[in-house]
Amino acid sequence: MLTLFELCGARGDVRFSPFVWRIKLMLAHKAIPHETKTVTFTDKAALTGSGVKTVPVIKDGDKWISESLTIARYLEDNFSGDRLFETPLAAEQAVIINNWFDRNIVMPMFPMIVTDIYDALDTANKKYFKATREPRLGGRKIEDMRAGRDELRAAFRANFSPLESILATNAYLSGETPAFADYCLMGSLVWPHIVSDFDPISESAVLRDWRDGMFDQFDGLAGNAPRAV
Amino acid sequence: MLTLFELCGARGDVRFSPFVWRIKLMLAHKAIPHETKTVTFTDKAALTGSGVKTVPVIKDGDKWISESLTIARYLEDNFSGDRLFETPLAAEQAVIINNWFDRNIVMPMFPMIVTDIYDALDTANKKYFKATREPRLGGRKIEDMRAGRDELRAAFRANFSPLESILATNAYLSGETPAFADYCLMGSLVWPHIVSDFDPISESAVLRDWRDGMFDQFDGLAGNAPRAV
Numbered sequence: 126m127l128t129l130f131e132l133c134g135a136r137g138d139v140r141f142s143p144f145v146w147r148i149k150l151m152l153a154h155k156a157i158p159h160e161t162k163t164v165t166f167t168d169k170a171a172l173t174g175s176g177v178k179t180v181p182v183i184k185d186g187d188k189w190i191s192e193s194l195t196i197a198r199y200l201e202d203n204f205s206g207d208r209l210f211e212t213p214l215a216a217e218q219a220v221i222i223n224n225w226f227d228r229n230i231v232m233p234m235f236p237m238i239v240t241d242i243y244d245a246l247d248t249a250n251k252k253y254f255k256a257t258r259e260p261r262l263g264g265r266k267i268e269d270m271r272a273g274r275d276e277l278r279a280a281f282r283a284n285f286s287p288l289e290s291i292l293a294t295n296a297y298l299s300g301e302t303p304a305f306a307d308y309c310l311m312g313s314l315v316w317p318h319i320v321s322d323f324d325p326i327s328e329s330a331v332l333r334d335w336r337d338g339m340f341d342q343f344d345g346l347a348g349n350a351p352r353a354v
Numbered sequence: 355m356l357t358l359f360e361l362c363g364a365r366g367d368v369r370f371s372p373f374v375w376r377i378k379l380m381l382a383h384k385a386i387p388h389e390t391k392t393v394t395f396t397d398k399a400a401l402t403g404s405g406v407k408t409v410p411v412i413k414d415g416d417k418w419i420s421e422s423l424t425i426a427r428y429l430e431d432n433f434s435g436d437r438l439f440e441t442p443l444a445a446e447q448a449v450i451i452n453n454w455f456d457r458n459i460v461m462p463m464f465p466m467i468v469t470d471i472y473d474a475l476d477t478a479n480k481k482y483f484k485a486t487r488e489p490r491l492g493g494r495k496i497e498d499m500r501a502g503r504d505e506l507r508a509a510f511r512a513n514f515s516p517l518e519s520i521l522a523t524n525a526y527l528s529g530e531t532p533a534f535a536d537y538c539l540m541g542s543l544v545w546p547h548i549v550s551d552f553d554p555i556s557e558s559a560v561l562r563d564w565r566d567g568m569f570d571q572f573d574g575l576a577g578n579a580p581r582a583v
Contacts, residue, residue, distance in 0.1 A: 214440050214529045220516040221535070222447065225454045287449040300443050306450070 126160055127152075130171060130182040133163040134245035134320070138351040141245065141319040143231055144193045145181040146347070147312030151197055153343040154308065155206030159183075166246070166253045193312075194223045197305060209305045219305055226309040229284045234317055234325045236262065237274040237281075241321035243267050245353035274323060282328050289331045296338075303339065311339045315347045322354050355389055356381075359400060359411040362392040363474035363549070367580040370474065370548040372460055373422045374410040375576065376541030380426055382572040383537065384435030388412075395475070395482045422541075423452045426534060438534045448534055455538040458513045463546055463554045465491065466503040466510075470550035472496050474582035503552060511557050518560045525567075532568065540568045544576045551583050 129152065132142040140146075140163070152159055162171050164180060175182050175189040182191045183199075190199045198216055201209045210216035239258060246254055259267050288310065291298050298306035314336055317325050326332045340348030358381065361371040369375075369392070381388055391400050393409060404411050404418040411420045412428075419428045427445055430438045439445035468487060475483055488496055517539065520527050527535035543565055546554050555561045569577030 211441055211443050215444065217520050217524060217529070218451065218527065218535060220519050221454050222450050224458075224516045225450050229453075229457070287453045290449050291446050295446060298447070300446070306447060 126158055128184045129159050129161045130175075130180050130184075131161050131163050132180050133165060134353055135247035135250070136245075136351070136353065137163055139245055139319060139353045140350065141242065141316055141353070142180055143313045143316035145312070146315040147193045147308050148181045148183070148196050148200075150308040150311055150339075150343070150347065151200055151209055151305075153346055154209065154303065155200055155204050157200065157204050157206065166250045166257075194220060197308075207302070207304070209308075211299075211304070215305075222306055223309060225287075226306075226313055230310065230313045231316070233277070233281050233284060234313070236270055237277050237323060237325050238317045238321045239267055240270045241317075241323065241354070245320045271323075278323075278325055278328065281325055285326070285329050285332055289329065292331050292335055297335070303342070307339065311336070311347065314339075315350070318347070318352065319350060320353045355387055357413045358388050358390045359404075359409050359413075360390050360392050361409050362394060363582055364476035364479070365474075365580070365582065366392055368474055368548060368582045369579065370471065370545055370582070371409055372542045372545035374541070375544040376422045376537045377410040377412070377425050377429075379537040379540055379568075379572070379576065380429055380438055380534075382575055383438065383532065384429055384433050386429065386433050386435065395479045395486075423449060426537075436531070436533075438537075440528075440533070444534075451535055452538060454516075455535075455542055459539065459542045460545070462506070462510050462513060463542070465499055466506050466552060466554050467546045467550045468496055469499045470546075470552065470583070474549045500552075507552075507554055507557065510554060514555070514558050514561055518558065521560050521564055526564070532571070536568065540565070540576060543568075544579070547576070547581065548579060549582045 129145070129148060131140045131145045133140050164171050169178055172178060172182055175184070175191060177191040179191070181193050181196055182189060183196055185203070190196050197209055197219070201216060210219060239262070243251055243254055255267055262270065288298065297303045298310060314326065317323065326336070358374070358377060360369045360374045362369055393400050398407055401407060401411055404413070404420060406420040408420070410422050410425055411418060412425055414432070419425050426438055426448070430445060439448060468491070472480055472483055484496055491499065517527065524530070526532045527539060543555065546552065555565070
């Protein structure tokens with residue numbers, strides 16, 4: 126059976142990686158049976174043999190595959206079930222769309238929820254996370270990052286316009302049913318949902334409504350997932 | 355006949371807008387007969403009736419259409435000729451791809467070539483351009499912006515990775531022949547080519563080779579266009 130490796134917090138049932146969530150939702154989309162195993166920032170023993178140290182990683186038989194877009198394409202090429210990409214060219218150009226979500230959705234949310242991620246970790250992982258992530262915060266302390274996030278959220282709203290323009294005339298970013306682009310966005314948004322009470326997209330009714338529908342998908346896979354808060 | 359409105363410099367044959375170039379190339383792609391009219395930053399009298407003040411604008415019969423993506427979709431829906439979008443969904447999701455190019459290719463090149471754009475304008479337009487663009491330069495003077503652009507170019511290279519990954523296995527961003535994504539990129543790159551001797555993509559052999567092919571397209575439409583330098 127296929128194995129998906131996930132990042133967890135101090136509690137093993139708190140699975141918060143945005144990139145892993147993209148794959149969790151895609152596995153559900155294609156109805157691919159799988160089991161999950163967890164790693165933490167400081168204990169990645171389960172990934173020995175994969176050649177990489179960052180999740181998502183899947184193991185299918187004796188094959189290891191890493192990086193969310195590479196995994197998405199692997200799932201599309203090797204499993205039946207609903208399609209993730211409309212055409213082979215769409216799978217190629219997905220690298221641009223994937224990068225758009227990473228830069229315009231994931232990265233801007235990081236300072237808004239970094240304190241909450243930190244709070245969800247155990248002592249050893251807190252130490253690791255602080256040492257590796259605080260240098261990305263422009264001289265600020267992780268513990269102080271909740272201050273000012275209302276302003277970051279207000280500015281973040283400008284990034285939504287391409288998404289809102291698609292959703293003005295489509296139920297999903299991928300048309301009438303969700304597919305790759307929707308899981309890119311939803312994985313990104315489950316991340317704050319799992320670790321935080323702060324909602325980075327609260328100002329967009331269009332995105333909130335879309336997210337509500339995605340929360341309910343697959344018997345509430347994302348909406349009912351254990352939260353740290 | 356359809357009319358395309360273009361921005362020109364002090365010399366009327368110097369047409370440098372990256373967004374207009376996207377449309378010029380798409381008109382050629384679909385072999386749509388058209389004439390062009392020019393405007394400058396300070397003289398947009400030709401656009402009276404369009405309701406907008408920024409090019410590209412086209413007039414088709416008595417219909418005005420503005421904004422490059424809206425125009426691209428209009429051309430696709432109303433003219434035969436080679437397709438710009440593989441599917442209707444691709445035309446919808448193109449808003450994400452279009453935004454990716456604006457943010458990751460056009461915007462980072464602006465400080466590298468802003469002095470060259472300035473130099474290509476006449477006195478009245480220089481004054482307007484300086485007043486409206488200098489506030490975007492973080493306190494620096496337009497005339498001083500050539501200093502430091504080597505460092506900006508070196509950092510800019512990181513933005514190419516999604517494009518280089520597509521071009522590793524495809525002749526064009528749109529597969530075997532150019533289409534929308536290619537014209538988004540090429541329009542963006544004709545902009546520095548027209549106004550400057552500084553090449554923002556000189557460090558990427560993959561992008562340079564792709565651009566050389568695009569320069570030759572349509573009897574050298576882009577490659578033989580009059581330059582300010």
